[in-house]
Amino acid sequence: MFLLLPIAFISGVLTVFSPCVLPILPIILASGIDGKIWRIRGVIVGLVVSFTIAALLLATVVRLFGIPADTIRNIAVLLLVLFGLSMVFPIIWEKTQVFIEKYWHAKPIQTQNSGFGGGFVTGVSLGVVWTPCIGPVVAAVATLAAVNSLSFASVLIVLSYALGTAVPLYFIAKGGRAATARLGFIKTNNQKIRQVFGVIILGTALFIWTGADRNLQAWTLAHLPASWTQLATTFENSVKVDTQLDQLKGGGKLLKKANHGETVVRDVSLQDDFTGAKVKKEDLFQGCFGGKDCIPSIDKPQFESVQEASWLQESDVVFAIDYMGVQRAYPQRILNWHEIVNDTIVSDPVAITFCPLCGSALAFERKVDGVITELGVSGKLHNSDLVMYDRYEGNLWQQITGEGIVGEAARRNEKLKQVPIITTTWGEWKKEHPNTQVLSRETGYSRNYDQYPYGTYEQDDQLLFGVKGLDKSFQIKTVVYGVEIDGLSKAYPESVFDNQKIIEDQIGNVKLQLEKLDSGEIKVTNLETQEEIIPIRLFWFAWAAFHPDTQLYSN
Amino acid sequence: MKSTKIFGIIGVLFIALFAISFIGRINNKANSPQTVLADFQEISPHYFDYSEGTLAQAYGNGNTVLFFAATAWCNTCSALDKELKERSALLPEGITVLKIDYDNDSVNKAKYGITQQHTMIYLDSQGNEIKRWVGGGFDTLVAQIN
Numbered sequence: 001m002f003l004l005l006p007i008a009f010i011s012g013v014l015t016v017f018s019p020c021v022l023p024i025l026p027i028i029l030a031s032g033i034d035g036k037i038w039r040i041r042g043v044i045v046g047l048v049v050s051f052t053i054a055a056l057l058l059a060t061v062v063r064l065f066g067i068p069a070d071t072i073r074n075i076a077v078l079l080l081v082l083f084g085l086s087m088v089f090p091i092i093w094e095k096t097q098v099f100i101e102k103y104w105h106a107k108p109i110q111t112q113n114s115g116f117g118g119g120f121v122t123g124v125s126l127g128v129v130w131t132p133c134i135g136p137v138v139a140a141v142a143t144l145a146a147v148n149s150l151s152f153a154s155v156l157i158v159l160s161y162a163l164g165t166a167v168p169l170y171f172i173a174k175g176g177r178a179a180t181a182r183l184g185f186i187k188t189n190n191q192k193i194r195q196v197f198g199v200i201i202l203g204t205a206l207f208i209w210t211g212a213d214r215n216l217q218a219w220t221l222a223h224l225p226a227s228w229t230q231l232a233t234t235f236e237n238s239v240k241v242d243t244q245l246d247q248l249k250g251g252g253k254l255l256k257k258a259n260h261g262e263t264v265v266r267d268v269s270l271q272d273d274f275t276g277a278k279v280k281k282e283d284l285f286q287g288c289f290g291g292k293d294c295i296p297s298i299d300k301p302q303f304e305s306v307q308e309a310s311w312l313q314e315s316d317v318v319f320a321i322d323y324m325g326v327q328r329a330y331p332q333r334i335l336n337w338h339e340i341v342n343d344t345i346v347s348d349p350v351a352i353t354f355c356p357l358c359g360s361a362l363a364f365e366r367k368v369d370g371v372i373t374e375l376g377v378s379g380k381l382h383n384s385d386l387v388m389y390d391r392y393e394g395n396l397w398q399q400i401t402g403e404g405i406v407g408e409a410a411r412r413n414e415k416l417k418q419v420p421i422i423t424t425t426w427g428e429w430k431k432e433h434p435n436t437q438v439l440s441r442e443t444g445y446s447r448n449y450d451q452y453p454y455g456t457y458e459q460d461d462q463l464l465f466g467v468k469g470l471d472k473s474f475q476i477k478t479v480v481y482g483v484e485i486d487g488l489s490k491a492y493p494e495s496v497f498d499n500q501k502i503i504e505d506q507i508g509n510v511k512l513q514l515e516k517l518d519s520g521e522i523k524v525t526n527l528e529t530q531e532e533i534i535p536i537r538l539f540w541f542a543w544a545a546f547h548p549d550t551q552l553y554s555n
Numbered sequence: 556m557k558s559t560k561i562f563g564i565i566g567v568l569f570i571a572l573f574a575i576s577f578i579g580r581i582n583n584k585a586n587s588p589q590t591v592l593a594d595f596q597e598i599s600p601h602y603f604d605y606s607e608g609t610l611a612q613a614y615g616n617g618n619t620v621l622f623f624a625a626t627a628w629c630n631t632c633s634a635l636d637k638e639l640k641e642r643s644a645l646l647p648e649g650i651t652v653l654k655i656d657y658d659n660d661s662v663n664k665a666k667y668g669i670t671q672q673h674t675m676i677y678l679d680s681q682g683n684e685i686k687r688w689v690g691g692g693f694d695t696l697v698a699q700i701n
Contacts, residue, residue: 018630020630134631134673134689134690135631136691139688143688221627221630226634274685275685280683
């Protein structure tokens with residue numbers, strides 16, 4: 001990655017020599033027309049900041065809010081027009097200030113008119129409308145941005161590219177300033193001169209809005225030798241960056257296979273090839289920004305005793321495991337902020353997972369294709385449910401079904417092996433298991449575990465993200481126990497256990513018994529085989545989303 | 556008046572720029588071949604200008620489809636366009652490359668979430684997106700669809 005940074009930087013410098021720079025050149029040249037060095041700095045800083053953000057987030061914004069990219073571009077052009085107009089007619093700006101003071105009773109920050117603020121606004125607008133042509137390195141980052149899979153590395157690379165373009169642009173602007181200063185008749189800090197700058201901004205905005213800038217670029221491109229216009233690309237192709245780029249782009253195919261039983265935890269990229277995927281690309285939503293691990297899993301869990309866990313209330317929800325004689329409780333208050341705990345219980349690799357938006361807690365064996373690894377939060381959501389990734393191959397996994405949904409695992413039709421886990425209250429659990437261990441708040445992260453991060457989400461009937469075929473036959477966040485047998489599924493509202501401890505029922509031809517134990521566990525037994533079935537406790541909408549043909553129990 | 560002079564110079568400059576750009580547009584139009592069938596425009600083997608009819612036919616034949624959001628002002632797009640014209644016959648059977656007009660086709664840009672020139676989107680024969688990437692020449696294209 002570190003080799004890519006200087007390459008992106010130099011590539012940025014070289015880009016300025018291609019026709020791509022033409023649309024923004026007039027404003028850059030004129031930005032120091034009245035001698036104000038701070039306006040130049042404002043334009044350049046604004047350009048770097050907004051170009052970086054646009055390059056990384058435009059695709060995500062378009063996807064999340066459905067605003068066409070062209071609209072965003074037009075808004076930026078409009079901003080340019082408004083700013084240009086206020087420079088030509090200072091009265092507009094003065095009136096705006098009076099308006100703000102009158103209606104918001106707020107005094108606009110009195111800045112010394114260094115020109116930085118105005119320059120910054122101009123630069124920000126330019127950063128959005130400027131779409132330079134890009135060589136392989138930035139193209140790789142653009143690809144990651146287009147598939148909503150951003151990493152810290154991609155932010156750094158785009159920033160270093162933008163900084164690279166900033167250097168020559170800064171000197172071009174200073175050159176323009178020096179040239180205008182030589183023209184004796186231009187007085188610095190003169191109202192008329194600022195109006196000239198305003199006119200140039202307006203002209204540029206018009207130029208961009210009509211698409212004339214693109215025609216000009218196309219014309220220049222056709223009339224200049226390719227060796228000149230392709231400078232940045234040629235440069236990037238001349239340095240061997242393939243391996244580095246492959247690492248950046250990730251993809252399981254490049255990763256070394258491990259043997260069964262080996263432990264592999266590595267910095268993978270999320271798989272983005274939807275061949276053989278179990279979900280459509282457009283059904284995955286970006287739930288949090290910053291790519292994988294935007295919500296950090298707990299990878300080195302610490303535990304404490306019942307006495308030490310006096311911070312827990314009797315009524316606090318815990319997810320509890322009774323595994324080969326070891327009992328562990330994972331408070332929802334902690335899991336709300338981390339969603340995954342990579343634990344080892346009696347030397348077995350187990351991941352405790354919780355999706356706050358679906359209210360679903362499940363535990364899995366942390367093994368992918370037989371290789372022991374860790375699970376993490378991918379940052380993506382499918383039907384509001386947590387999409388996990390593994391740190392062996394970077395496959396995406398659906399939490400509620402445990403199914404590999406994108407990547408090699410999906411093509412292998414792999415499912416994570418479930419480990420029984422129950423959802424109960426701290427009071428009920430510790431009464432039955434006084435020797436239980438409790439996940440400690442010493443997670444290595446500073447989070448307020450006394451606070452629920454999603455407001456009134458658990459009580460209201462709002463969803464934060466889209467769910468396909470939303471089943472509203474029930475209040476969508478009614479808590480149910482979902483049971484699956486031989487491809488048939490049935491949901492049991494939690495409230496049915498208020499009046500009876502034992503329910504006998506049938507799914508398809510299979511008779512089964514559901515029993516509420518004193519620990520709060522709902523024990524489900526197949527009465528024919530006496531096998532235990534692991535039920536999933538979650539919100540109704542989430543169960544219905546992943547089991548569209550589900551039956552619903554009523555007494 | 557000195558400032559009038561400056562306004563004058565700027566005005567002339569912009570008019571000149573507009574003139575050049577529109578000459579450029581006319582030139583581009585003149586260079587492009589006349590449309591034979593309004594709805595079916597083969598550029599070279601496997602490589603077509605986008606139209607709904609061409610897309611429907613590709614799906615109808617069970618082909619995978621590769622969208623190429625191209626524009627004349629983007630140097631890497633022009634480079635790939637040139638490579639495709641020379642080498643598209645080397646592409647495997649069953650793939651249709653459709654060139655989308657990045658500047659003017661706002662419908663498809665919105666539909667497929669295209670936010671950047673030189674975006675490539677690979678779809679299976681049911682129209683489900685398999686993958687997308689940005690940039691790259693013919694070799695990258697071949698590596699991606701394999």
